[in-house]
Amino acid sequence: MAAGKPDFSQDNVPPARGAALLTGALWKVALRLVALGFIDAFAIWFVSGLISEQDYILAGFVAVITLGINAVFLIDGLYPYRWFSPGLTLLILMLIYPTIFTIYVAFTNYRDGNLLTRSQAEDVLLKRTFLPDDSVTYSWTAFRSTDNPDEYALWLIPDSDRGGEVMFAERGEIVLASEVDLGEGTLDEDGIPTALQGYERVPKNQLFAILDSVLSKIEFGEADNVIMLNPQNPTRQAGVFRVQFTLNDDGSLVDNQTGVRYEAKQGTYSPVDGPDEMKNAEGVLVDADGVPLEVIRPGYYVVTGLDNIKDLVTDDKIRGPFLRVFVWTFAHAFFSVFLTFWFGLFLAIVMNAKFFPGRAIFRTMLLVPYAMPAFISVLVWRGLLNEHLGVINKAIESILGVENGPRWFSDPTWVKVGILLIQLWLGFPYMMLITTGALQSIPGDIYEAARVDGANPYQQFRYLTLPLLLVTVGPLLIASFAYNFNNFTIVELFAQGGPPISPDTAAGHSDILITYTYALAFGSGRGANYGFASTISIVIFLIVATVTFFNFRFTRTWEEISENV
């Protein structure tokens, strides 16, 4: 054993000898230091990258984790923690950090349009340019660099009415045409050089392909003399652009094109003041068509405090669908457990008879739905329940002679029935399995005693079997409830939470809280709202915590756990 390291294998905790640093064989210490050196170098590089992206919270976590790793591997008193270092690193980074970040995001307006920090948003906006009405405009001809096929330049001939000179604009530099080295080239009848030193003219048939994606995006010329293609008329015209926004000391932005001043409120730049001629009768700033001016995008994210929660509680358009989702989440979890439990218990009792040849094989076969990966089962059921072509609706239509079978995906009620049907199918084997085990552990002589007392079979079941069963199976039912409370796979893959409740909300009729969260953050078409999605996550979090807490109390799990420590 190494000299300085306390013996942790003894039952009495040794006094922490924190001061003992780096004891052990020389080559081992050297190896450890080199490994730590690599980890630290990587961490410093990673943290500085995160800081430059302004990911301060994450940078802080990575820094703390790295310090922890260093401490654990340098101080002998912390030796046992070396064994946890990979697991704890991942636990802190991938579980604890996201939990804390979820809480943080829930109190911000982090969503599409507000994804940047203030300085990042300002950087983006201050780079915007516009083509003033009185700008000198040019007709342009594109040249491609012969050295670098991604570099382009424009030969500019001024449009007649506003003066200006013939120029050649590269990225970062503008020169007068007279100073350009034409080499062997000459000007053709349109005034365009036939050859240019280091450039070749882009053939007309290739122009279209690069016009939108490349040429329109390049800022030619110098910082205060930007020449770009005119977005209104890109094929014919280029012009001298000006910077669109000026940043005031108070953080507001002035649009140099219109003179309108935008102030940042809760991370969004809204128009507050402008020239009188842009105001309508009510004093609202409008554009030339009389439409009120919009906010500038992107804005930035800020802590908005309880706004998300306030919206959830007070805004009818949000609260209504949320309550529906909330109720269905509970109903879905409850009925899933309820149906699977009773069906599973029924089968367990049926097969629990003394005389039942083939019991083992039947039990194993009945497990198959539970053994199938759930995502495959749901997709298969989606085919069986297909409204027009699925075998179930076809059977219903032909047997009952009705025109249309249940609308499993477009009817708000049937979609829920469909989900519960799938839950029943894939969940009953589990319940059968656990109730079988519980039934077998109930001693037979208590039934004998009950029979002697004159209890009929129903009374025996109601007052003996069921209570005894629930003692052992109860915690598993609660665990199953908690699991189905967040059963994303089944609800999402069955109908993506659909059918929609209304165009105002991301929530659908079959959405449960976790799929609603997903739709808010990643659903297409509506724009991501990470802040609000995180608020819903916290709601789920609190419910799961409560259910688990009561389950632990009920089963005395905590006491057992503590004893086992």
Next chain:
Amino acid sequence: MSNRGSIQYILANKMVRDRWLGYLGRLIIVLAALSFAFFPIIWIASAAFDETGTLNTQRLIPRQAGTENFDTLLSSDIHPFEKWIFNSIKVASISALLGVTISALGAYAFSRFRFSGRRNLMLTIFIVQVFPNSLTIVATFLLIQSIGKEISWFGLNSHGGLILVYLGGALGINTWLMKGFFDSIPRELDESARIDGASDTLIFVRIILPLVRPVLAVVGILSFIGTYGDVIISLTLLKDKDLQTLAIGLNRFISDQFDQNWGVFSAGALIGAIPIVILILTFQRFFVSGLTEGAVKG
């Protein structure tokens, strides 16, 4: 005596007759349950071998049976099925392997060392694993996005990032499960090795690990199956068709063209399900007792 099972004997003896009648009644119920359980499975098995290939034209007994759907499934470029299966197996195996390693290291330390903070660490790990990481899916997505800006191997649309998320919970319930098992291995074994001069690392690798191989295998298999079936995290992180796992790829594939793709999808569903079904049926006792009681029995 020799004809106890014969029909005449059963009919002649009232007790035996009642027993068989009761069995018949129970058997009918069980067979009904079996047909409920197997109907979807038989239906897609039939669809997989039905060469008409669509939802609309499929019959229970294929009118045109053959393996065309399997050929299409494995040869088409539009749906890289082999890649999905490969990705699923790759991600699930790597996660299981690394996860088992992480848990085993933790379980060994919990089982063999006494140190300050041990109790709190164990309780913390127990509490943290109560909350599934799907609850923080938004923050996890943003985290992986941030990491990806620096290291693209672990960013969005990468298997590295996905595995990283799966490993976040590795030091959870499995450590508890394993610790109980580690505790059951007599300390005298390590002590004698220690006297012979073996280090902790050596004791862990040479003495403990070989003895706990069964629990490592069970935990690994459980973790593999769990990861294989994940939808929410892989759906959030993976966008590229060639990188997707089976769950995401199959869903996308069948959602595009439900009727048209039905036959090929069924073939894929069968291939994707059969190995897992066999695994679970083989290890079923661990699924019931292991997962639910292991946490408590420690």
